[in-house]
Amino acid sequence: xxxxxxxxxxxxxxGSYYTDPAVFAAEQExxxxxxxxxxxxxxxxxxAGAFRTVQVGRESVILARGRDQAIRGFLNVCRHRGAQLCAxxxxxxxxxxxxxxxxxxxxxxxKLIAAPNMASMPDLDKKAYGxxxxxxxxxxxxxxxxxxxxxxxxxxxxxxAVVERLGDLASIDAYxxxxxxxxxxxxxxxxxxxxxxxxxxxxxxxxxxxxxxxVEVLPEFANGYxxxxxxxxxxxxxxxxxGFTVDGSAGLDRIPGVSDAQDRRYYAxxxxxxxxxxxxxxHVIFHRMIPLAAxxxxxxxxxxxxxxxxxxxxxxxxxxxxxxxxxQQDFDACERTQPAMSSRVYARGGVLVPSEHHLxxxxxWVRARLA
Numbered sequence: 001x002x003x004x005x006x007x008x009x010x011x012x013x014x015g016s017y018y019t020d021p022a023v024f025a026a027e028q029e030x031x032x033x034x035x036x037x038x039x040x041x042x043x044x045x046x047x048a049g050a051f052r053t054v055q056v057g058r059e060s061v062i063l064a065r066g067r068d069q070a071i072r073g074f075l076n077v078c079r080h081r082g083a084q085l086c087a088x089x090x091x092x093x094x095x096x097x098x099x100x101x102x103x104x105x106x107x108x109x110x111k112l113i114a115a116p117n118m119a120s121m122p123d124l125d126k127k128a129y130g131x132x133x134x135x136x137x138x139x140x141x142x143x144x145x146x147x148x149x150x151x152x153x154x155x156x157x158x159x160x161a162v163v164e165r166l167g168d169l170a171s172i173d174a175y176x177x178x179x180x181x182x183x184x185x186x187x188x189x190x191x192x193x194x195x196x197x198x199x200x201x202x203x204x205x206x207x208x209x210x211x212x213x214x215v216e217v218l219p220e221f222a223n224g225y226x227x228x229x230x231x232x233x234x235x236x237x238x239x240x241x242x243g244f245t246v247d248g249s250a251g252l253d254r255i256p257g258v259s260d261a262q263d264r265r266y267y268a269x270x271x272x273x274x275x276x277x278x279x280x281x282x283h284v285i286f287h288r289m290i291p292l293a294a295x296x297x298x299x300x301x302x303x304x305x306x307x308x309x310x311x312x313x314x315x316x317x318x319x320x321x322x323x324x325x326x327x328q329q330d331f332d333a334c335e336r337t338q339p340a341m342s343s344r345v346y347a348r349g350g351v352l353v354p355s356e357h358h359l360x361x362x363x364x365w366v367r368a369r370l371a
Contacts, residue, residue, distance in 0.1 A: 054290065140172070
């Protein structure tokens with residue numbers, strides 16, 4: 001089939017996929033809970049007893065570092081009467097979690113170790129009534145969790161997405177993400193459906209319209225084709241651009257493993273269902289989405305640099321500002337789109353132009369997960 005034989009317009013998902021609470025509930029059950037979900041950066045738990053809670057689908061999950069330094073995940077539910085064990089998003093509990101309702105107490109491995117009047121309950125199986133654990137993997141310096149009883153292959157689903165985009169894992173290993181440090185973290189509360197954010201990240205038809213700073217740094221984005229559409233391709237910096245910064249000025253220290261072929265290039269990767277990774281020579285920008293409702297998505301964005309850059313207090317504002325503006329521009333566009341998803345005009349959806357045709361694959365994937 002030649003390009004002339006192909007339709008120039010493809011249908012999108014109907015508007016109800018972005019507004020219907022029943023669709024969102026199905027996505028929580030069939031996408032976010034049974035798949036690998038990137039929850040936190042491992043460095044967010046610096047010492048034994050440190051914890052952070054994250055919403056994964058319909059469940060609140062506790063991530064905690066144990067005395068053996070291992071990170072474990074548990075459903076945030078006391079096994080006695082169901083009280084939420086940790087009400088705070090983050091903190092430290094020292095040696096154990098203690099329920100504020102009836103004082104049932106669990107150690108950092110999730111084992112029930114104490115309860116009032118425990119001596120009067122000789123038949124209480126402390127192991128059976130420990131916290132319910134979830135599967136945990138660490139990769140790229142982040143903690144990924146899966147709520148499924150039998151998690152899917154991490155190598156196929158998560159690492160496979162990187163291989164599909166870059167061609168191999170060695171290309172991302174060159175950036176040594178586990179050793180990098182968070183130079184800046186910004187949390188965005190976006191009044192839009194998570195799929196609108198994914199679709200926006202995957203295409204560049206909008207880049208020339210709303211991203212003047214980004215197009216200045218990456219001129220090829222002006223033609224409307226996203227770099228991640230091509231396996232192994234990185235968008236090249238403009239001839240007069242010195243670094244991936246808001247004004248094109250020089251960046252910071254180049255990550256040592258980055259090859260000459262990767263230098264002066266930008267690579268974008270989507271890891272379904274909720275991670276975006278952006279690679280440039282001197283830093284990495286890592287987005288994690290936390291869908292909370294059909295029309296609300298929290299996005300945590302980390303700017304990662306070499307340890308020496310962060311520890312020395314060097315100014316990272318020029319590089320942060322570039323993608324912070326991109327984020328603001330993107331999320332504003334998504335928030336402008338969200339209200340129209342409930343319009344009768346969009347009841348049957350919209351259309352994808354040729355440079356967006358690859359989004360049809362994402363839509364097919366969503367339909368298949370919900371089938």
